[in-house]
Amino acid sequence: MSAYIAAAAAHQDAMDRLRELTDRLETEFGPVSAEEERAALECIAAIDDWHDEHRSPGAAA
Numbered sequence: 001m002s003a004y005i006a007a008a009a010a011h012q013d014a015m016d017r018l019r020e021l022t023d024r025l026e027t028e029f030g031p032v033s034a035e036e037e038r039a040a041l042e043c044i045a046a047i048d049d050w051h052d053e054h055r056s057p058g059a060a061a
Helices: 002-029 034-054
Strands: none
Touching: none
């Protein structure tokens, strides 16, 4: 159970740091538009697809 709690705490820390970065970037450059968000999500999906295609057959998901 402690490994689960440690992983959850690490995940929360990463999310907090990502939120801080997002806030700083939005302060400096303004909010992200819906179009920019959609484009970013499409890029992430394309990267995920590429990794799925190039993953070794025996590699864990």
